[in-house]
Amino acid sequence: MSGMYEVNQIAAASLGADPVTTEAIATAFGLLHVLQVYTSSMMAVAVWDWLACLKVEYDVIWKSRWTPIKFLYLWTRYYGLITYSINLWLFNANFTADQCKTLHYIIAASCMWVTLGSEAILAMRTHAFLGRQLWTGILLSAMLVGETAFLLYVAIAGVHQTVLPVVTRGPCTASDAPGKHVVSGFWLAPVAFDLFCTALTLWKVTTMHARGSHLVKIFVTEGLFYFILVAAVNVLNAIFMFQSNVNIQNINSFLALILSQVLCCRLVLNLRARGRAGAVHTSQGAGVPSSNTKATMPVFAHPGGARGGPTDTGFETVNIPLEHFNRPYDEVSYEHGDGVKVHVSVERDVETSR
Numbered sequence: 254m255s256g257m258y259e260v261n262q263i264a265a266a267s268l269g270a271d272p273v274t275t276e277a278i279a280t281a282f283g284l285l286h287v288l289q290v291y292t293s294s295m296m297a298v299a300v301w302d303w304l305a306c307l308k309v310e311y312d313v314i315w316k317s318r319w320t321p322i323k324f325l326y327l328w329t330r331y332y333g334l335i336t337y338s339i340n341l342w343l344f345n346a347n348f349t350a351d352q353c354k355t356l357h358y359i360i361a362a363s364c365m366w367v368t369l370g371s372e373a374i375l376a377m378r379t380h381a382f383l384g385r386q387l388w389t390g391i392l393l394s395a396m397l398v399g400e401t402a403f404l405l406y407v408a409i410a411g412v413h414q415t416v417l418p419v420v421t422r423g424p425c426t427a428s429d430a431p432g433k434h435v436v437s438g439f440w441l442a443p444v445a446f447d448l449f450c451t452a453l454t455l456w457k458v459t460t461m462h463a464r465g466s467h468l469v470k471i472f473v474t475e476g477l478f479y480f481i482l483v484a485a486v487n488v489l490n491a492i493f494m495f496q497s498n499v500n501i502q503n504i505n506s507f508l509a510l511i512l513s514q515v516l517c518c519r520l521v522l523n524l525r526a527r528g529r530a531g532a533v534h535t536s537q538g539a540g541v542p543s544s545n546t547k548a549t550m551p552v553f554a555h556p557g558g559a560r561g562g563p564t565d566t567g568f569e570t571v572n573i574p575l576e577h578f579n580r581p582y583d584e585v586s587y588e589h590g591d592g593v594k595v596h597v598s599v600e601r602d603v604e605t606s607r
Contacts, residue, residue, distance in 0.1 A: 285424060288504050292344050295507040296337050302515045303334065306522055313525035322377060326521045329370035333514045336363045337507070343425045353414055353425035360427045361408035361439060364510055369401055371517040372446055375479075378520070379450040382472060383457050396449065400442050411435035428502040429494055436502075437494035440487040440509060451480045475523060479516045486512055 314326055340360055348356060376393040383389045413430035429436045454476055458469060486509045494502050 284498070284501050284504075288426070288501070289345050289424065291504060292341060292507040295511045296341050299334060299337055299511045299515065302518075303330065306518065309522050309526050313522060317525075322374065322521060325370055325374045325377070326518060329367060329374065329514055330518050332370065333367040333510075336367055337511065339363060340507070345424060347422040348425045349422055350414075350416060356425045357412065357414045357427040358408065360425075361404075361412045361436070364506075365401075365404040365408055365439070367510060367514055368404070368443055369397070371513045372397060372400065372443060374517050374521060375447060375450050375476075378472075378476065379453050382454055389453070393450070396446055400446055403442055404439060407435055407439045411439070426503060434495060437491040440490040440494070443513070444484045444487045444491075447480050447484055451476060471527070472524075475520055479520060482516060483509070483513045 310330075314323055317323060340363065343356060343360060376397055380386075380389050380393055411429070411433070412427040413433070415426040415428050454473060458473055461469065486505065490503075490505045490509050493505055496502065
């Protein structure tokens with residue numbers, strides 16, 4: 254990187270422009286190189302996270318039955334990797350201005366579906382946490398449809414081809430049209446949706462009897478961590494869209510997209526991995542016959558379960574009200590009225606492999 258400044262200066266000087274223009278061209282070349290290295294590094298992070306999580310993903314995603322959460326996870330993870338690869342090619346290959354005039358629409362049009370996949374996962378988590386009530390499903394679905402329509406508008410009418418100075422061929426990038434700030438909404442719309450989901454979750458926590466339980470703390474803490482990090486980067490992206498230098502307006506775009514994808518996939522994997530590791534079992538009291546009732550989980554803990562009821566885990570035990578999950582996860586126990594003591598080592602959030 255230390256020698257790139259000299260290389261850019263030599264390349265700009267070879268064009269034979271006046272000193273002021275030469276310096277501007279050299280700066281543009283330098284910023285473009287930073288964009289290429291930055292986006293390539295973030296792509297490496299996305300691939301590294303996928304490889305690091307592959308074993309857990311196989312155990313808790315691929316081996317489970319098909320559910321909406323499983324589909325959304327696979328869409329967000331694998332469509333995201335394909336999309337990032339295409340955009341990396343656009344950012345690093347050489348195109349003419351006429352070629353980029355068409356290709357630059359791919360950038361926002363492809364990335365928006367990764368964002369919407371992450372948003373849909375967050376919506377399903379929130380809907381499940383609130384007890385799968387009809388009004389939350391309708392409200393969150395309507396907001397997702399509205400966000401989809403807005404992102405489509407940005408991808409079609411809002412983005413503008415970034416024309417490189419002097420050179421005839423170069424990378425294909427896109428940003429706001431001169432004097433416009435439409436693309437900033439591409440990053441602020443997810444912030445608004447995430448803020449609403451987080452607010453609903455916190456409101457629900459204040460109304461729950463078991464808000465001090467380890468189960469609820471895990472759900473809320475991970476959700477807040479996701480919201481704070483993703484919202485901060487998206488707001489940073491929106492701020493960059495308001496500065497005048499078009500060469501760095503979209504420099505943080507890959508950071509926002511990949512951070513959102515990685516954290517959202519980790520939310521799903523963490524919840525399901527904990528559920529798979531924590532078996533629910535029973536120990537019978539003296540003279541108490543075995544219960545034939547299958548174990549169930551609270552409806553919010555199973556985003557892919559059936560609507561309106563608990564999820565069947567396939568273990569022979571008793572139903573455990575969420576209100577009794579109020580001690581550390583490795584020490585949770587519940588005394589059933591008939592003398593059957595149930596011990597829960599951790600939250601279960603995964604279907605039994607068929």
